[in-house]
Amino acid sequence: MxxxxxxxxxxxxxxxxxxxxxxxxxxxxxxxxxxxxxxxxxxxxxxxxxxxxxxxxxxxxxxxxxxxxxxxxxxxxxxxxxxxxxxxxxxxxxxxxxxxxxxxxGDQTRPLRHGHCKRSYKEYLDHNGSEKGDGKK
Known part of the structure; x- marks a missing residue:
């Protein structure tokens, strides 16, 4: 070695x-x-x-x-x-x-990842409009 x-x-x-x-x-x-x-x-x-x-x-x-x-x-x-x-x-x-x-x-980190994904998705929706794509900004 x-x-x-x-x-x-x-x-x-x-x-x-x-x-x-x-x-x-x-x-x-x-x-x-x-x-x-x-x-x-x-x-x-x-x-x-x-x-x-x-x-x-x-x-x-x-x-x-x-x-x-x-x-x-x-x-x-x-x-x-x-x-x-x-x-x-x-x-x-x-x-x-x-x-x-x-x-x-390994499983202890799953709630953390879920929280990060949820926040990221919410930020995406806030910036790009609603889930239904109604064009609201």
């Missing part, structure tokens, strides 16, 4: 996952993981071990996947509140952490 620090990781230092900010945190995490080409680790679990009798290329692919997953897991854990870090520090891989966090906080 490289010891060179990703300058984009500062985004995660400023936006630590606390729960209600899940969508913002996930967007920032994906920015960092995209820059490292590790985003696939969020949804795909790495194999538990390299297959017996695999070729050198297959073994290298497994090692790369393991290294990418470990680094992505470190980014995730480092950008969580202390309480969440303790909860997920022993998780098997990045995909497991992502799944559990999504289950915990």
């Amino acid at each position: 490289s010891s060179i620090r990703n300058p984009l990781s500062a985004i995660l230092e400023k936006h630590v996952l606390t729960g209600p900010n899940y969508l913002d945190w996930l967007r920032n995490l994906k920015i960092v993981l995209n820059s490292e080409r590790f985003t696939y680790t969020l949804d795909k679990s790495s194999p538990d071990e390299a297959p017996t009798g695999c070729s050198f290329d297959e073994l290298q692919t497994y090692k790369d996947w393991y290294d990418h997953d470990l680094k992505a897991k470190c980014y995730m854990l480092a950008s969580m509140s202390d309480k969440l870090q303790r909860r997920f520090e022993d998780a098997k891989n990045t995909a497991d952490i992502h799944l559990h966090i999504k289950e915990l906080f």
Whole structure:
């Protein structure tokens, strides 16, 4: 693993996952993981071990996947509140952490999104006329 620090990781230092900010945190995490080409680790679990009798290329692919997953897991854990870090520090891989966090906080943001959409739609109607298109402005 490289010891060179990703300058984009500062985004995660400023936006630590606390729960209600899940969508913002996930967007920032994906920015960092995209820059490292590790985003696939969020949804795909790495194999538990390299297959017996695999070729050198297959073994290298497994090692790369393991290294990418470990680094992505470190980014995730480092950008969580202390309480969440303790909860997920022993998780098997990045995909497991992502799944559990999504289950915990994914639905909490739905009312916020609904409120934003409702306000945006109301502003649109106020600016462009009524729903029926009667041309009122």
